[in-house]
Every structure is written in C-alpha cells, then in structure tokens.
Amino acid sequence: MKLKILEFDKILSTNLKAKELAKKEISPWTVVLAKKQIAGYGRKGENWFSPLGGLYFSIILPKSKIEDLQTLTILAAFVIAKALKENFSLEPLIKLPNDVLLNGKKVAGILTENVIGCEVKLSIMGIGLNTNIEKFPKDLANIATSLKIELGKKVDNKKILSQIIEGLKEQLVTISQ
Amino acid sequence: MIKNQSMDFKLKIGNKEYDIKILEIGEEIKIKVGEKEFIFGKEAKEKASPLQMFLPKRDFTKKEIKASLAGIVSEIFVQKGNFLKKGQKIFIISAMKMENEVLSDFEGKIKEIFVKKEQKVKAGETLLILE
DSSP states (O other), X not given: OOOOEEEEEEESOHHHHHHHHHTTOOOTTOEEEEEEESSOBOGGXXXXXXXXXXXXXXXXXXXOOHHHHHHHHHHHHHXXXXXXXXXXXXXXXXXXXXXXXXXXXXXXXXXXXXXXXXXXXXXXXXXXXXXXXXXXXXXXXXTBOOHHHHHSSOOOHHHXXXXXXXXXXXXXXXXXX | OOOSXXXXXXXXXXXXXXXXXXXXXXXXXXXXXXXXXXXXXXXXXXXXXXXXXXOOOOOTTSOEEEOSBOEEEEXXXXXXXOEEOTTOEEEEEEETTEEEEEEOSSOEEXXXXXXXXXXXXXXXXXXXXXX
C-alpha cells in the first residue's frame, strides 16, 4: 500500500509538525518525514540529535483508545527491533519503555504524544532512528550509535520507514480487535 | 457444551509467580491473573485496565480542569491569576510511555492550581479551578 509521506528538507521537529497537521483533519497514517531536525526532541523535551542521514518521522495515528496507543508505543520498539534484526542480522536490545539499543548504545527512540481536551483530540508517534549518521558528538559518542557505524555501510531509509509503518499498522489492528 | 469449566495453574515468569485461573462461562472465557480479570467473548473486555482514562462530562457551572488520565505532571504552563483561553495548553501529564498535553475546555481566570510540577495525579483529580 502506498504511504502518504510529507517530506521536509529540514524542520524544527517532526512531532511538532505532525501535531500541527493533525489538528487539520488530515488522514491517519500520514507520515511527516524530515531529512534533518533543528529541534528534535524525545521524552521530557530532551534533545534528539538529528543531523542529515538519520531517519526522523512522525505518524498521525488514527483515533484509538488511549490504552491501545499505549500498547502500540511499547510494540513500536519491537517493530523497530524486528526490522533491524531481519534486514541487517543485528541483535537489537529493547530498553523499555521506548528505546532500542545496539551494543549497549541507543539507536532509536519513540515518543508518542496525545493532545487531550474534553476528549482525545489527536495522537501522534514520533520515531528517531539513527541510520546513516557517520559520527556523534563527544557527549553522545558513548551512548548513541547508528546503523552506518555498526554495519559499516549505508542503509535505505525509505525501505526501513515503510517496514516500520506497515508493522505498526498490523499491530494496531491486532490490539484494537 | 460443558459450562462453567475452570482451570487453575501457576505461571512463573522470571522470579515471580502468577496465579492463573481460566474459567469458561457460556460463550465467554474469563482469565484471572492475580487480581486482574480478562474476559474474552464476542467482545473482549478487560476489567482492570492498565491505563485508567477519565473523560469528564462538560459541566459549565463548575469550571474545573481534571486529569483525564493518571500520571505525573511534567509541565505546568500557567500560573494562578492567568486568564485562560479555550484550547490553551495547560499541563503535560506524562503517563504510560506517552506525553499528554492537556488543553483547557473553558476560558476564565485561574483561581487555584492544585498540583505542582513532578506531582503524581490520579485520573479524575482536579488540577485547577477557574473563577
């Protein structure tokens, strides 16, 4: 199935953009993709290093029960880990709640955000996956890694993106049944 | 069909043991794990949901903002005395691996804020009240 992807060369944060778009009746599963983020963030507003080469995207989630979105967030780490294992024979470790590690270093992070008024207004899921990042600054070099560093070769960002989205769609169908 | 059939067993995961009871009642299957009860029938029901959601009914006579889910107040964007617009971002409640922006359903001047940053809140707890 064809994915609806809105691609940006650079953006403050894909989660911010997705929240802005989700307020405007945009179809669920639309993906906001950025080549780089200027102010990418993770949980508790912590900075997410987002230079060119990495895979940064946010998904506008369909209106679902908040319990299902919670389960989906946890399953997202498994979907990412599965993609890394099957494509590259890597041995990812899932650090709950929402990080994926390779050789003890962070390779991916997930942040689901809901906006709630008198009802759940919108839900989005942001994923940062360190794919083709050549190297990390000193303060991150010991705690973060990329697929490029681990494999010594470039990977196909778009292919991984569609595998993750398809995986998440399947999971949400299963859990909401 | 055999009705009300039940099965008890213990399941050990890691070092923890769980008491499991499976009951078949008519067309429904009830699985009890410790105190939690899961019912599978035509419609899957879960009695003790891991995330309790509370969506307050609109009551315009009482201008209160309540927590719609349990979690930790990780950000407070307003102060006592501020004038709140409808749809304005008031809190972030971090819960269950998600960050939840809480918007105001009302407008008015904030009379009192009952929570502090990093405070745990229950679903349904009053977070602030307007004049």
